[in-house]
Ligand SMILES: Cc1cc2nc3c(=O)[nH]c(=O)nc-3n(C[C@H](O)[C@H](O)[C@H](O)COP(=O)(O)O)c2cc1C
Ligand code: SF4
Ligand code: SF4
Ligand code: SF4
């Protein structure tokens with residue numbers, strides 16, 4: 001038995017006995033977002049209550065975040081052999097209710113359930129996961145068929161509830177056949193059927209004869225099984241395919257044994273056992289994995305590039321700078337499952353022959369830093385880092401380096417300077433990092449999410465990975481959904497999923513009865529896709545065609561109250577502020593563009609400004625030294641292209657249709673409503689409101705400075721904002 | 723020019739620098755040292771930076787070059803409560819500008835300024851990764867999510883109240 005097998009076997013035993021013990025587990029989210037929502041208070045309250053009962057069979061457990069931001073804090077209550085209940089937006093008062101009624105009384109508090117799908121207490125919940133293999137799932141309405149068959153067999157619909165999930169397409173594809181996956185709670189039995197006859201067979205066995213039907217068991221991998229057996233009934237989750245986020249919200253991120261129990265370090269052990277770095281590179285090449293940090297460079301090729309150098313000193317770097325303001329995939333991954341990133345780094349190091357690695361984490365993420373520090377120390381103590389890893393003779397260690405609030409340090413050459421302790425200014429490439437990187441040695445830099453995919457590829461094989469996604473974009477992508485969307489949070493979907501599915505099926509659409517206006521992806525380097533292109537599939541090429549980029553995964557949803565010119569200006573202010581100042585086109589060019597945009601939003605724009613913006617933008621793109629400058633004009637150019645009419649309205653009509661640009665709104669007094677109370681005239685700072693008492697007042701538009709005071713003070717709703 | 727090393731750095735930081743000197747590329751730990759200093763003192767002083775330069779065997783200009791390059795480092799003292807309004811994209815579209823205006827009005831200071839009583843300083847940050855619960859404000863280490871302009875006076879008062887309770891405890 002290898003050293004890894006010994007460790008894994010011991011952990012299997014420990015966990016199996018833990019699962020068998022009759023413990024009640026209370027699982028509490030612990031991540032920056034969860035804490036901001038109040039999860040620490042929730043935890044303290046549970047601790048107090050458990051202590052007061054003196055019971056030993058109730059265990060509190062922490063996890064990272066599941067990615068369901070808008071419903072946090074989330075608490076899971078798991079009784080052995082029962083349906084896994086998840087509660088949303090838990091407060092201290094709700095903790096007391098949950099504890100009394102559910103933990104002590106055994107009765108779930110149904111009105112607090114996550115996503116409120118369960119309004120009753122069902123004895124069985126059946127979730128269907130139609131495969132996305134074309135032609136099969138759509139052929140029939142399996143939900144209706146199942147409900148009808150259950151009825152025919154006299155299964156009480158009052159006690160058994162059917163849900164349709166999305167595609168857990170892993171389960172079907174692992175098995176290599178088309179069909180429908182079906183999980184039955186609370187037993188968590190997973191079936192897979194490919195015809196109505198097979199479905200009948202399952203119903204007969206499971207519901208009528210109270211047995212199981214082993215010949216139709218789905219051979220789902222335990223990685224997916226764990227996630228879906230906890231969250232499978234929640235629509236937000238079961239429409240996703242969780243590879244990189246497989247452990248988030250499931251395991252305790254500080255518990256390495258639990259990571260190992262979920263296939264952790266199996267990938268590294270496999271790579272080391274083969275003892276053939278080339279094998280690893282070939283697998284990663286074959287998987288089709290491309291960098292998730294923005295540029296989408298094939299990961300296997302990058303690794304191969306590094307091996308061509310004879311230099312014996314090589315480095316690997318994890319880019320955890322997550323510079324896109326409005327993105328949080330990497331933070332969540334590091335807080336919720338740091339070991340998978342560390343394992344990915346170790347596999348990469350083995351493949352390229354590096355012995356030292358650096359995790360470059362932005363200082364704004366203190367909890368992620370803390371979790372990674374702990375994880376590295378634990379991995380080292382257990383022999384997964386350091387000298388002679390798992391007895392293989394391979395040495396590798398990781399140090400953490402902190403960013404210090406400079407967006408440009410996400411750019412790879414700047415990042416390396418920053419690791420070296422210097423000012424993070426980019427330099428010209430070549431040499432590329434894989435040839436001359438840190439201190440001149442070959443260096444492989446990969447994004448957090450890229451690395452988190454690597455263990456999956458090693459465990460399940462390149463073919464498995466390559467089956468997910470589209471022809472040129474393999475695997476899944478995590479998006480950080482924020483802005484004007486009902487379900488803000490993390491969404492991991494197979495490449496090729498449409499924006500519509502992400503925004504409406506998973507994201508739950510736009511709140512407040514408003515309508516979708518645009519989808520911003522790629523942050524300050526990206527662009528805004530108009531609502532009309534909502535059927536665009538997310539993959540590297542399609543998003544570029546739609547006028548934006550894949551970027552690192554930030555996805556900000558804009559509704560009809562958002563001004564596109566203001567949004568473009570926001571990004572330019574950001575890049576202007578973050579430009580390192582080394583080269584003129586970026587430093588001066590973005591400043592000029594910003595001046596023009598400010599002129600436009602102040603109401604002094606002219607039509608020439610549009611040509612000027614376009615010309616300047618193209619010049620900056622072409623002549624800037626690094627990616628920051630080369631992409632800085634993108635948000636503006638994409639708005640000019642996709643939302644040109646709105647831009648023109650700002651210039652020719654001097655009007656902002658969303659009233660978001662304060663200088664481009666008009667205040668008018670409604671003659672009918674105005675009582676002539678004179679308040680506005682007295683308050684106007686200019687003053688430019690005239691009228692006599694008890695007669696309607698008038699605003700002199702020429703002199704009005706748009707301060708909005710009249711609008712605010714009028715008690716009769718007579719001042720209109722247009 | 724040889725200047726005498728003034729001993730103004732706390733011992734832990736000197737010890738940390740000594741450890742760094744035993745490793746490869748000691749100067750690469752400069753940013754880590756500055757983080758530790760700022761964590762402890764809230765900002766970086768001239769004397770501290772000069773002493774770091776001497777102990778780490780790098781020119782003083784190198785240290786100040788790094789300290790001024792990175793936005794995270796502050797060269798001015800901050801208030802007891804450091805208020806930071808997130809101006810990342812998600813917070814921006816959820817109206818972070820209005821939150822910032824509310825703090826400005828309530829405290830009577832602008833960005834990067836401190837109130838006269840030395841209690842509050844106002845800053846902005848670019849995303850804390852809590853975008854799903856935007857808009858976000860931090861006061862010292864505590865993160866507040868889904869903040870409304872109406873809550874701003876209350877947040878300030880709560881901070882003041884915390885101060886009073888800790889001061890009476892002492
Ligand atoms: C201005 C700028 C900022 C960047 N920020 C990040 C970042 O925060 N995180 C990241 O992983 N990549 C970032 N990148 C991309 C990196 O330079 C690099 O391509 C990436 O880390 C490579 O990893 P990958 O191949 O795994 O994607 C940025 C690039 C530029 C030009
Ligand atoms: S493009 Fe901008 S950020 Fe990049 S090197 Fe030039 S000035 Fe610096
Ligand atoms: S405050 Fe309103 S009602 Fe009074 S004068 Fe002005 S517009 Fe008319
Ligand atoms: S917006 Fe301000 S300046 Fe204009 S009329 Fe109203 S109060 Fe006067």
Ligand code: FES
Pocket residue numbers: 325326327808809810811812813814848849850851852853854856857858
């Ligand atoms: S944009 Fe404010 S937390 Fe991300």
